Amino acid sequence: MQLLFIDESGTPPTAKSAADVGYFVLGGVVIPEEVWVKLAADLKRIKASYQVHGEIKWRHFAQDKGGKPTPLSHLPIEHKESLRRDLYRALTAYKAVKIISVVAHAPSCYGKGYIETPDNIYWLCYKQLTERFQYMLQDLSRMIGHSVHGIVVCDNRGPRDDENLRNLHATLMSSDGENISRYQNIIEGLFIAPSHLSVGIQFADLVAGAIFRKFKADDGRFFSQIEGSFRTSPTGAIAGYGVVKFPKGAW
Template sequence: MHLLFIDESGTPPKPTNNDQSYFVIAGLVIPEDRWQGMNDKLSGLKLRLQYRGEVKWRFFAPNNHDPENPMKDWEQDRRNNFRNDIFSIITETKSCKIIACVSESPTAYGLGNVNSQDDLYFKTYKPVTERFQYLLQDITRASGRDTFGMIVADHRGKGDDDSMRHRHERLIRESGQYTSQYKNFIEGLFFAPSHLSVGIQLVDMVAGATWRAQAHNDRTWFDKLRTSFRSSPQGRIDGYGIARFPKRGWQGQILD
């Protein structure tokens, strides 16, 4: 069993926003037999550094001194060392893989079939599910055994969760001619509060680093994760570990 934890970075812009802005949904695939070890490493790291609370990408920003930030009194070097150790938990677990989709809002809204923030969110989510299915198929072929997976998403709110759950079920049910066939998926879409989920906290860091690289051309932390992205046999991640929505008409830089 493989668990795909997903979280987003950025906010899907409204259709009336004509600025070139990006939205990211990232996924971290953790095999079930690696979850406990990653949980223990993150818990141990927090304990050694006396960090109390959940890990969030935004807490590492130099000017973030919010009262709920456990690092509000930390110097930036200390924050960066902690962030580097968190990323090492991911990259040192070789069987963990990262998949993501980046949407470019003006290009997406120009398609004609993306008319709302909810549409844009789901259109960014769909390629992540497809690449999870491809990864499960790859593992099945390599191992000779059927490999299955399930998706755990960050809890956003009852209305948003219900909408995503229904759209996810329709996507899986109608898979076939125009979408991937999700033969390796188990059950539906699950939700977990981030403060109770190690996987959601780790993928929040992945999503933040990916958004930063795409939106601000700052690959400092993205490059530390690059080896963990799903890639082609030649090592390419564009189209394999990172999907672009929409691919046709894309105007911005291409992460690879």
């Protein structure tokens, strides 16, 4: 069983704020069930070594500015950096763990006539991310000679958004293959969990943050630490496999 954990960096912007926000990222981490147990133990061990109690989130690594305390507030900035590095090392230590992401360029999205709202952006990114997960499951099935299945776990976003996403997921799973992939390897039903209760979503959040930073600020320091774990083509290409740009085009 393969588990796809999904989290986002920021929220999809409106058409008015698209130019300022620039990008929206859905980050996904695919973890085999037998590796999840080990990664959960790694997260617990690393947090204990830094005396971190509570949820690990990308935004908590920023320098504190006197606001509401976070689980990382007691750490100086250099210790935050080493903590993040240790977490990335734990994630990438398992070769079976794969990263799949979708990066949306918001101004280009709103240049398409069929995209009018932030929800449109989120849902189309979700569709592309789950499609790549299905393709990965198909590849694994062919490689080992029997069917490999997976489930999808998302961070909760609020009652209305969660209900809409469940409906979208159900529509995708029941598709007949016209303009939508046939999700034959994904077990029906979407699991939604609070990020502070999910090991996989906390890692997905760190992945999404690293990818957003690379595209928004042209800062690849964190992306380079996870680059070896992205899903790739048979020739080793990340583009279109581990990092899907949406919409297609020169941006």
